[in-house]
Structure formats: C-alpha cells, structure tokens
Amino acid sequence: MYPLYKKLIKKRLKQLSLFVAISLFMVWVYAWMYPQIAGSAQQLDDMMQAFPQEFLKAFNIESTTAIFSSFEGFLTSEYFSFMWPLLVIILAVSLGSRSVAGEIEDGTMQVLLAQPISRTKLYFTRVFEGLTILTLFVGTSIGSIPLFGHLFGSDVKGIEYVLLMVLSLLFAYSIYAVTVLISAFARTRGIVSGSIFALMVCMYLINVVSGSLSNFEYIKYASFFNYYDYSGVLFDNHLSIKAVVIFVAAIVGSITIGWRHFKSRDV
Amino acid sequence: MAVIKVANLVKKFGHVTAVNDISFTVDKGEIVGFLGPNGAGKTTTIRTIMGFLNPTQGEVVVFDDTHTPSHELRDKIGFLSGEIHLYEDWSVREHLELIAHIRNISTSYARELSHRFTLDTKRKVKQLSSGNKQKLAITMALMHRPELVILDEPTNGLDPLLQNSLYELLHELAQEGTTIFMSSHNLSEVERVCDRVIIIKQGKIVANEHVGEIAEKRMYKIDVSFDQKPSSEIFNLDTIEVISETETGFLLRVSGNVQPALNLLSKQLIADIQISHANLEEVFLEYYK
Numbered sequence: 337m338y339p340l341y342k343k344l345i346k347k348r349l350k351q352l353s354l355f356v357a358i359s360l361f362m363v364w365v366y367a368w369m370y371p372q373i374a375g376s377a378q379q380l381d382d383m384m385q386a387f388p389q390e391f392l393k394a395f396n397i398e399s400t401t402a403i404f405s406s407f408e409g410f411l412t413s414e415y416f417s418f419m420w421p422l423l424v425i426i427l428a429v430s431l432g433s434r435s436v437a438g439e440i441e442d443g444t445m446q447v448l449l450a451q452p453i454s455r456t457k458l459y460f461t462r463v464f465e466g467l468t469i470l471t472l473f474v475g476t477s478i479g480s481i482p483l484f485g486h487l488f489g490s491d492v493k494g495i496e497y498v499l500l501m502v503l504s505l506l507f508a509y510s511i512y513a514v515t516v517l518i519s520a521f522a523r524t525r526g527i528v529s530g531s532i533f534a535l536m537v538c539m540y541l542i543n544v545v546s547g548s549l550s551n552f553e554y555i556k557y558a559s560f561f562n563y564y565d566y567s568g569v570l571f572d573n574h575l576s577i578k579a580v581v582i583f584v585a586a587i588v589g590s591i592t593i594g595w596r597h598f599k600s601r602d603v
Numbered sequence: 604m605a606v607i608k609v610a611n612l613v614k615k616f617g618h619v620t621a622v623n624d625i626s627f628t629v630d631k632g633e634i635v636g637f638l639g640p641n642g643a644g645k646t647t648t649i650r651t652i653m654g655f656l657n658p659t660q661g662e663v664v665v666f667d668d669t670h671t672p673s674h675e676l677r678d679k680i681g682f683l684s685g686e687i688h689l690y691e692d693w694s695v696r697e698h699l700e701l702i703a704h705i706r707n708i709s710t711s712y713a714r715e716l717s718h719r720f721t722l723d724t725k726r727k728v729k730q731l732s733s734g735n736k737q738k739l740a741i742t743m744a745l746m747h748r749p750e751l752v753i754l755d756e757p758t759n760g761l762d763p764l765l766q767n768s769l770y771e772l773l774h775e776l777a778q779e780g781t782t783i784f785m786s787s788h789n790l791s792e793v794e795r796v797c798d799r800v801i802i803i804k805q806g807k808i809v810a811n812e813h814v815g816e817i818a819e820k821r822m823y824k825i826d827v828s829f830d831q832k833p834s835s836e837i838f839n840l841d842t843i844e845v846i847s848e849t850e851t852g853f854l855l856r857v858s859g860n861v862q863p864a865l866n867l868l869s870k871q872l873i874a875d876i877q878i879s880h881a882n883l884e885e886v887f888l889e890y891y892k
Binding site: 337339340343347442443444446447449450451452453454455600602603 | 650653654655656657672674675676677678680682684686687688689690692693697700701702704705706743744
C-alpha cells in the first residue's frame with residue numbers, strides 16, 4: 337500500500353505546509369515579542385497573580401507559575417493555552433474526516449475498494465497518512481520553538497521540549513483517532529467535523545469548569561485538555577504516566593473500533 | 604462455470620427493500636446485460652456483487668470461490684461505477700499508475716487503451732469533460748485484463764464513435780474468454796452487445812433470457828393498410844394494441860403469438876401488410892407496464 341500512502345501524503349503537503357507556516361509565524365512572533373516584554377516580566381507576573389487561582393487553573397496555568405519571567409511561561413499563556421491546540425484540532429479533524437467518510441462522500445472509496453486491497457490495509461493506510469502529517473506538524477511547530485527562542489536571545493529549556501513533543505503528539509493523535517472512529521461510522525465529512533468540534537468544545541468547557549469550580553473538579557477526567565499538561569512538562573519536566581496511558585488507550589481503542597466497523601460496513 | 608452466482612439476494616436499506624429475492628448466474632465468457640428502470644435495484648445488485656454492500660439475505664459468489672477473501676478475487680475483476688468519482692487533483696497518468704502499482708502490473712496496456720480512447724494522460728481529472736472521465740474510468744477497469752468485467756452504464760457520456768470503440772473492445776474481450784456483466788439503459792446497446800439480458804423491475808427479476816429469444820418470442824409490429832378500412836373495434840384481443848391509425852390502415856403491436864392477429868386480418872381486404880419484430884425497447888417497455 338506504499339504507492340497509495342505516498343500519493344496521499346503528497347496530496348496533503350499543501351495543507352500541511354499551510355499549517356506549518358501558520359505555526360512557525362506564530363512562534364516567530366512570540367519569540368520576537370518576548371524579549372520586548374521580558375523587562376516588565378515581574379510586574380506582569382504580579383498582575384497575573386491577582387487573578388483567582390481557579391481562573392488560572394482553567395487555562396492550565398498553576399498560580400505559582402511565573403508566566404512572564406520565562407520564555408516558556410510566556411508560550412504557555414499565549415500559545416499552548418489556546419492557539420496551538422486549536423491548530424492541531426483543525427488539522428486532525430480535517431485529516432480524520434477525510435479518511436473514510438470523506439472518501440465515501442466523494443465516491444472515491446469505490447475506486448479503492450474495486451482494487452485487490454483489503455479494507456484493513458486501506459483503513460490503516462489512511463490512518464498512517466494522518467499520523468504522518470500530524471507528526472510532521474507537531475515536530476515542526478514545537479521543534480521550532482527553541483530555535484526561534486535562541487534566535488531572539490531568550491533562554492530556552494532543553495529536554496523539556498522533547499517531552500512536550502511526545503505529549504503533544506499523543507494529544508494530536510488522540511483527537512485524530514477519535515475523528516477517524518466517527519469517520520468510520522459516518523457518510524459525510526460534515527457529520528464527522530461537526531461531531532468532533534462539538535466534542536472538543538465540550539471537553540474544553542469541562543476543563544475550564546473543572547478548573548474554576550472545585551465542586552466539579554472530578555469532571556476534568558473526561559477532557560483531553562486535562563491530560564495535555566504542557567505546563568507540567570515545560571516547568572516541572574514531568575510527563576504524567578496517567579496522561580500517556582489515557583492518550584494511548586484513546587488512540588488504540590478508537591482506531592481499533594473504527595477498523596472493526598469499517599471492515600464490514602456498507603460503502 | 605458460473606462466474607457470478609447470485610442466490611436469493613435480498614438487500615434492504617432500513618424499511619426499503621431495494622433488491623427482493625433475486626437469483627441469477629453469469630457463466631464464463633458470457634456478455635450479460637442487466638436492464639431496469641431507475642430505482643429497480645441494478646446498482647444495488649452490482650455493488651453487492653462487488654462487496655461494497657452486505658446482503659441482508661442470500662448469497663453472492665464470484666468465481667465459484669467461497670474461500671478466497673473477496674479482495675483477492677478483485678484481482679480478476681474490473682469494475683466501472685455508474686457514477687464516476689475520481690481524484691480531481693490527480694492526472695490521468697497518476698490514476699493509472701496508482702492502479703498499476705496496486706495491481707502490480709505494467710502500464711503498457713493502459714497506455715494502449717488510453718490511445719484507443721484518445722485520452723490525454725497528462726491532464727488533471729478536474730480538467731476533463733464527463734466523457735473523458737468515463738474513458739479514464741473504463742481504462743482503469745480494463746487495464747489489468749480482468750477475467751470478469753462489471754460495468755454500470757459504461758457508455759454514459761461517450762459519443763457514438765467511442766461507444767462503437769467500446770463495443771468492439773467488449774467483443775474482443777469476450778472472444779478472449781472475458782465475462783462481461785453490464786447494466787444499461789441503452790437498449791439498442793444491449794441488443795448489439797449482449798448475449799443474454801436480465802431485466803429487473805422494482806427489485807425483482809422479470810426476465811432472464813437470451814436477447815434473441817426475448818425479441819423473437821414476445822412482440823411484433825404489423826403495419827397494415829386495407830382496401831376497405833374496418834373499424835378498430837375488430838382488434839378486440841388482449842394481445843393486440845392499436846398504436847396508430849391512418850386513413851387506410853393501422854399500426855398494430857402484437858404480444859406473444861401472432862397467429863390470432865393474422866386470423867383477424869385475414870378476414871379483411873388487405874392492401875398491404877408489413878410484419879416486423881419489435882425492437883428490444885418496445886419489448887422492454889412491456890415489462891415496465
């Protein structure tokens with residue numbers, strides 16, 4: 337299935353280039369901005385500490401974090417709290433919705449199924465296509481951070497970015513896997529995209545609510561955003577084993593269920 | 604050997620029964636036409652044979668082989684869908700190369716077919732007309748020299764010259780032993796190309812006969828003029844229908860046995876008479892009533 341895999345990757349390069357360009361531009365802007373505001377870091381941090389703890393927790397910011405005193409702190413509040421997850425969700429959903437439902441909607445699934453390819457091979461070729469594109473995106477969008485940081489003279493951390501890349505990949509793969517799962521059941525991209533975006537919004541809100549209201553803290557376990565603890569990785573050099581297990585389970589479970597259904601569904 | 608065997612096939616979509624207990628076989632080397640109006644169940648049947656749909660009940664067996672996985676059997680099958688959907692941003696060549704890679708074959712026959720159909724392989728699919736897309740799809744279906752070809756309305760969008768080219772190609776393939784199963788609305792095409800025709804109507808098979816038998820057995824047209832034209836009321840048999848009337852005579856359609864009609868006419872003073880077999884279209888319309 338390598339010829340099909342290669343063709344599919346080539347088809348996605350334009351889209352990948354756009355997302356990489358957007359993320360690189362954002363990182364460049366933040367890397368350029370930070371030295372400008374670093375001089376006022378202490379004042380800005382004191383201002384952040386005035387916010388309620390629950391409000392900061394809702395955005396995965398620990399109240400003890402000195403946000404503006406470090407390049408990573410600045411990125412945590414500006415990039416990883418919203419923009420980067422948004423980019424990765426859009427990309428993952430776009431890839432996942434096309435994997436099965438998109439091909440069925442376009443009618444090209446019949447072109448492929450008319451060939452001597454098993455549905456299993458076809459399914460996993462599409463899955464690996466998406467995982468490859470996401471890996472390239474995560475690798476460049478996060479790998480570029482220390483480079484741009486150095487370029488503009490900021491002190492940047494080291495091994496933490498490797499751990500962050502691992503966590504971010506698992507986060508991206510999880511969203512993609514759930515999208516592929518829904519795609520394996522659906523007939524149109526619209527249904528898949530709508531369902532996943534609704535799910536992501538719910539998960540995001542769950543994370544905000546659980547962080548803000550202590551009575552609802554327990555619901556955080558239902559949100560991928562809870563496990564995407566970029567602050568913990570960047571500041572404490574800590575990658576939660578629980579997060580890894582949850583993400584891996586979501587990835588394997590979603591892809592497996594999607595595969596089982598696609599093998600026997602009407603196309 | 605039956606290359607396609609459909610046994611008591613039922614396919615339902617929710618409460619809608621698209622195919623209702625149909626059975627037929629297609630033997631090796633036959634060219635079989637599969638006719639029916641829109642919504643009769645032709646495409647559903649074809650897609651079930653190809654494995655895109657699962658039967659609700661019944662069985663479909665291809666190449667008399669129930670052990671080999673269906674995707675491996677598709678190595679010997681060429682398929683043309685009724686609605687052509689291709690990758691718009693890919694060129695013709697890219698499509699053909701992909702199929703060649705998947706099937707592990709050379710593209711030499713594909714190039715030969717492209718030349719035969721005057722297909723520009725450099726152009727992207729989104730730049731092609733519907734007829735050219737159809738040509739590409741036909742090439743993709745035949746480029747690996749399949750043993751069984753399943754075509755859903757193959758001449759859609761093709762001009763008459765290319766239709767003829769396709770018919771010639773299908774006859775060549777049949778002479779080489781390829782089995783062809785094709786659905787069509789074009790009845791003269793079926794008359795011209797097929798050995799046998801299966802007619803499906805509202806999910807049920809209403810006829811499964813050799814093309815010659817249907818045309819010969821079923822209907823006649825009688826163009827008769829009289830010295831003294833009688834009233835049309837004399838044609839009061841169920842098997843006779845007055846299609847049109849002129850000053851001096853009638854154009855009649857006779858179903859089944861023509862003898863009763865001739866008996867009636869022989870009692871009149873006939874000036875001129877022409878009897879011809881109804882073409883398949885008229886025979887076909889009989890089944891749509």
